[in-house]
Amino acid sequence: MGKRQHQKDKMYITCAEYTHFYGGKKPDIPQTNFRRLPFDHCSLSLQPFVYPVCTPEGVVFDLLNIVPWLKKYGTNPSNGEKLDGRSLIKLNFAKNSEGKYHCPVLFTVLTNNTHIVAIRTTGNVYAYEAVEQLNIKAKNFRDLLTDEPFSRQDIITLQDPTNLDKFNVSNFFHVKNNMKITDPDEEKAKQDPSYYLKNTNTETRETLQELYKEFKGDEVLAATMRVPEKMKVDKLNAAHYSTGKVSASFTSTAMVPETKHEAAAIDEDVLRYRFVRKKGYVRLHTSQGDLNLELHCDLTPKTCENFIKLCKRRYYDGTIFHRSIRNFVIQGGDPTGTGTGGESYWGKPFKDEFRPNLSHTGRGILSMANSGPNTNKSQFFITFRSCAYLDKKHTIFGRVVGGFDTLTAMENVESDPKTDRPKEEIRIESTTVFVDPYEEADAQIAAERRTQLEVTEAPESTAKMSQAPQGSQGPQTYRQGVGKYISPTVTVWQRKSHQPVPWPLRPRRSPAEVLGTSARGSSGPATLEPGRDVGWGACVHVS
Known part of the structure; x- marks a missing residue:
């Protein structure tokens, strides 16, 4: 340890310390992480585009998002430079049968690692390999689809796997500066004070209610105090x-x-399903014939109601059976015909309804198609044979009870071995609902509630009906006060019947009489001295 080792220590913070170590030091700007934007996403909304357009530099936007931005800012959202809406180029992406973007010449699917280019004059999008081989090397600068001429400068690079700086979301100008385009409807909603009151407790609601009552607030203030109506509780629910x-x-x-x-x-649905005790019956009119279906409304009420409501809404009219596998199932119910669409009657998936007494056993079982647990929507399938391994995976809600010839004709239609799509279109032309147990249940619930309401609203009339009509002979009264309707004769008889029976008096006998003998020297029965009480304890021995 050397001397004077602390002689340079100051009792205060020096300028260098303050600048480099303490409050005056500014934190270093952290390097932003690379975030890749897929090629089929808009560079402004960062969501998949629907109407793609691009700038001369090859930055892709969605037309519905870039137009409001240009009206407000007039700049390129990716780099902040000035941008004219007339310089935007409409892009024509080609899709294959699976709905994926691909090159219309090479038929290769476009991915995030594909070199993608577009032609400025036509807007057609190709893989760079096709343009390089058929246009650049062949020196044939004509569009490969429309045969329109273009120059070398008209080739716009949309995606180059070797240069992905254009797809780094962290470097976008509008992301760095937190610039957004607000929806006019949202701006209008912000003028309503209730827009900022998302969650309020009971005390806040009561305070706002008192304020509105006292100061007669306007409709905007009244809207902030709306409390959801409480469900009325009656005898049924x-x-x-x-x-x-x-x-x-x-x-x-x-x-x-x-x-x-x-x-x-x-819940109202739980109450309604208690009154559903019948089967439902629906007929599907298909291009191959009619199918009569029996629905297990008493066992799977939610699923059957979804199917019946969709049939009544004509949801299945014009749809096709997009999947058919011989000796397995035929599937339909998707309006898009792709197997990925369809919605339930309530607009959201609903839960499975598995029953132990329902199994995929036999031909013509009607069951729900899904993409996992509790994801039932509108698609359904009919079995061609038993497939019990589908139990506890798909909800069984009916069976075919008529039209098995039609089911056989549908099975005999050939399908594509790769996609299982029928080569001949099998279409549901219309549906007919014969029996709807849910309407009967609603009518029964309404009738019972109406009866209950009549009983509760007329208590006075019920009390008057319970009283005896005037002029009729009422019960006879015997006295005033408590027990005036009880007959005195009945009470006297009850009092006598409950008194104990008196023990009969008998003359006392001597011990000799008790023993059946007389005293010695006497010819008659033994006598007792007057006034002497002799009992069994005073008996004498007589020889």
């Missing part, structure tokens, strides 16, 4: 458990105090 508000208010000070238990309301 009342659950056996409560809402839990009493216990919640007892344990939490944020809740409004509640002292009365209220029954929770059962």
